[in-house]
Amino acid sequence: MPEEERQESATDEALRALAEPRRRAILRLVAHDELPAGRIAEEFDVSRTAVSQHLGVLKAAGLLHERRDGTRRLYRARPEGLAGLQVFLDEMWATSLDTARRLVEAERGLLDEAPGSAVG
Template sequence: MTGADDTTDRALQALAEPRRRAILRLVAHEELPATRIAEQFEVSRTAISQHLTVLKGAGLLSERREGTRRFYRARPEGLAGLRAFLDEMWAGSLDTARRLVEAERGLSDTDEREEGRAG
């Protein structure tokens, strides 16, 4: 497995948990202290701290310390590998769908190229 695959796997695993996705939404457009993040959930601060650690480890959050306070913000670039993975899968799915429709209509890649030249 490559480093990019490992990063994508960590992002997918981190995002599999609904609270982590909710945390990312909270910090998507503004930096928030851990206490403000924890206030949004009916779980212990320790549980939120663990979620923040997982998100940071997956490269999805950045952390800034100011004295004893910690501030978190989403790292959009942390989703780059996941975006590329999804784009690749989507493109492959579209290509497969195109070929199935063409097969249903009795067209082949060669037929389409010849039709394009004739028009």
């Protein structure tokens, strides 16, 4: 698979993973601290199995790092897992700003040429 296609696929997977509110909450929990799975599960009103499945999806999407310490699994966010998503959002934002700029410039051009308008 070409690199660009691979990056797009990773971005799609990150977006799918982040679509679920609990997964976003999990990422917030482990954004600054490495936490064991049990501690993460305590924050939610769902079964530990459900939390484990969410952790698996986040890990598969490249958004979590898992470290084993004996029998415990410790999780922390992988900010680099969001790099493709960041590029996508930056491109979308730049395109939106460019479109807004062109619309404003076009509107000003139309207003400046309108009959009866006072031109400086």
